[in-house]
Amino acid sequence: MLPDPDATLLVDLDGTVADQLPRVCEYLDTAHGVDITPAEIDAWSWPVPDPAPHAHIGETIDELMQERPEWFLGSLDPIPGAVDGVTALSDAGYEIHVATHRIPETHAVSKAWLDEQDVPYDRFVHDVPANKGRLDGDVLLDDYHANVANALDAGTAGVLVRQPYSDPSACEPAPVADGWDDIVDLFGV
Numbered sequence: 001m002l003p004d005p006d007a008t009l010l011v012d013l014d015g016t017v018a019d020q021l022p023r024v025c026e027y028l029d030t031a032h033g034v035d036i037t038p039a040e041i042d043a044w045s046w047p048v049p050d051p052a053p054h055a056h057i058g059e060t061i062d063e064l065m066q067e068r069p070e071w072f073l074g075s076l077d078p079i080p081g082a083v084d085g086v087t088a089l090s091d092a093g094y095e096i097h098v099a100t101h102r103i104p105e106t107h108a109v110s111k112a113w114l115d116e117q118d119v120p121y122d123r124f125v126h127d128v129p130a131n132k133g134r135l136d137g138d139v140l141l142d143d144y145h146a147n148v149a150n151a152l153d154a155g156t157a158g159v160l161v162r163q164p165y166s167d168p169s170a171c172e173p174a175p176v177a178d179g180w181d182d183i184v185d186l187f188g189v
């Protein structure tokens with residue numbers, strides 16, 4: 001399934017390259033007294049428990065992106081192995097396009113973070129459609145099964161980067177990577 005080494009890889013950020021959920025949990029704890037760990041967030045519709053004033057975790061994330069982008073996204077830890085993994089793919093000749101559903105207002109913060117972390121990329125896609133299958137590229141690396149499913153439907157290859165909320169059955173037969181060691185192995189770099 002692997003493409004030529006000059007193929008374009010569409011690389012998601014949150015849950016794929018950037019470890020975003022610890023910051024969400026930190027916010028829920030300090031702002032709302034909700035004590036949870038990232039591993040407990042097992043669906044994007046995960047309901048934030050009282051007394052946080054949100055229906056589900058996706059709304060909390062939207063609010064943080066809009067109101068506190070620098071605090072939320074400016075100093076995240078990378079997912080383990082991600083920086084070396086993207087570097088290895090880039091060095092092997094793959095074209096790296098960053099394709100995130102973060103809101104456009106946060107893209108400057110995201111680019112500064114990528115530079116600071118030394119994550120190489122060739123293009124930052126500014127207007128990522130809701131359906132990532134509409135992106136121009138050869139393989140999507142993403143932690144969200146619906147995005148990978150959309151890629152497969154469009155004839156693009158996809159790799160699901162497993163997180164607690166990922167559902168591999170929703171994007172079969174995409175390979176599932178349990179981390180960047182698996183991704184690097186998958187691409188043979």
Ligand SMILES: [Mg+2]
Pocket residue numbers: 012013014015016142143144
């Ligand atoms: Mg993601």
